Amino acid sequence: MTRSIDYDLMRLLHGELPADEARTLRARIFTDPELAQAYRRLESTWQGLSLPPASPVPPGFAGRVMARVKSKPAASLSWSAAPGWARATAAAALLVGATLGIGVGRRWPAPARSVDQGSEASQTFLSATAETSLADSYWNLVEDVATGDAAEAQP
Amino acid sequence: MATDSATSAASDPGWESLARVAAGDAAAFAPLVESHQERLLHLCERLLGDAEEARDAAQEVFLKAYRKAGAVRPQGQVYTWLYRIAVNHCLNKLRRRRLVRFLRWDDPEERQAPAFDPPDAGADPAAALDARRRWQATRRAIARLPENQRSVLVLVRFEGLSYKQVAAVLGITEGAVESRLFRAMRRLESAQEAEGSRVSLEEAKP
Numbered sequence: 001m002t003r004s005i006d007y008d009l010m011r012l013l014h015g016e017l018p019a020d021e022a023r024t025l026r027a028r029i030f031t032d033p034e035l036a037q038a039y040r041r042l043e044s045t046w047q048g049l050s051l052p053p054a055s056p057v058p059p060g061f062a063g064r065v066m067a068r069v070k071s072k073p074a075a076s077l078s079w080s081a082a083p084g085w086a087r088a089t090a091a092a093a094l095l096v097g098a099t100l101g102i103g104v105g106r107r108w109p110a111p112a113r114s115v116d117q118g119s120e121a122s123q124t125f126l127s128a129t130a131e132t133s134l135a136d137s138y139w140n141l142v143e144d145v146a147t148g149d150a151a152e153a154q155p
Numbered sequence: 156m157a158t159d160s161a162t163s164a165a166s167d168p169g170w171e172s173l174a175r176v177a178a179g180d181a182a183a184f185a186p187l188v189e190s191h192q193e194r195l196l197h198l199c200e201r202l203l204g205d206a207e208e209a210r211d212a213a214q215e216v217f218l219k220a221y222r223k224a225g226a227v228r229p230q231g232q233v234y235t236w237l238y239r240i241a242v243n244h245c246l247n248k249l250r251r252r253r254l255v256r257f258l259r260w261d262d263p264e265e266r267q268a269p270a271f272d273p274p275d276a277g278a279d280p281a282a283a284l285d286a287r288r289r290w291q292a293t294r295r296a297i298a299r300l301p302e303n304q305r306s307v308l309v310l311v312r313f314e315g316l317s318y319k320q321v322a323a324v325l326g327i328t329e330g331a332v333e334s335r336l337f338r339a340m341r342r343l344e345s346a347q348e349a350e351g352s353r354v355s356l357e358e359a360k361p
């Protein structure tokens with residue numbers, strides 16, 4: 001079976017094939033067992049993909065977003081406004097920091113969590129959460145500086 | 156599904172809100188959050204596989220949108236732009252997650268499948284178990300896809316976007332969407348076959 005037919009079968013499955021082409025292909029599928037089998041396999045893979053229903057919007061979500069938005073003026077949040085040399089210097093500094101961080105992290109990996117360790121486990125969890133949060137902020141900064149968010153400025 | 160077109164910017168009132176935000180009116184951002192929060196939360200959850208993490212991610216996406224309000228050029232629908240920010244943000248989070256695992260020497264297989272919501276208590280237990288098994292298999296399969304294929308698959312399969320809409324969100328051609336989706340389908344076919352063998356083996360155990 002050619003690659004083109006495979007693509008057409010996928011387009012048909014996703015409703016992306018123009019109506020007349022879809023009609024022709026359906027007729028072919030009806031008479032060609034090999035094509036019919038290929039389509040069924042594709043359909044079965046697609047329909048087999050299943051995820052639980054997405055969680056509902058948590059109450060007060062929009063309010064929390066707006067509280068964060070209002071806590072800082074828009075300009076102070078943006079690295080895009082910074083001059084190029086400042087962004088380049090910051091990016092270099094952050095890259096050095098990341099490299100050092102990777103080295104340190106590899107030498108001292110975090111202790112494994114255990115449900116049997118009671119309060120000790122809670123403390124480990126709390127420190128891991130704080131670490132993740134700090135890491136998230138750090139990488140947000142790295143990405144903002146490195147990309148300048150230019151691509152996302154274009155819709 | 157959102158309507159698609161080479162829609163004029165004027166038809167989406169979200170651009171007007173963003174223009175007001177750019178002019179210093181922070182409150183003008185509220186209607187935008189209200190109208191897009193559900194879709195963005197769902198998208199983040201689909202991409203990250205974790206509701207808690209998705210909430211944080213969606214908040215960050217809105218903050219990014221807020222600070223970019225002055226730089227964006229109104230074109231098409233606002234949701235397309237928001238989706239693009241969300242996809243980039245979630246993919247970055249996934250990269251970071253992998254890096255953290257690497258730093259901690261975690262076993263990637265062990266942490267591949269995130270926690271699951273319990274199935275509906277009123278449902279048939281066998282059906283619930285089956286559904287849960289399919290969710291787990293789907294999440295595992297999606298998690299193993301390369302990023303570019305994963306985002307296309309989630310947008311088409313779970314967000315119901317057309318190829319054209321996905322192309323607009325990701326800033327790629329429709330041909331690229333098709334090609335990534337096709338390669339994802341091939342990988343998923345293999346994964347489902349392997350999963351089927353695994354389930355059969357587990358069921359055969361005494």
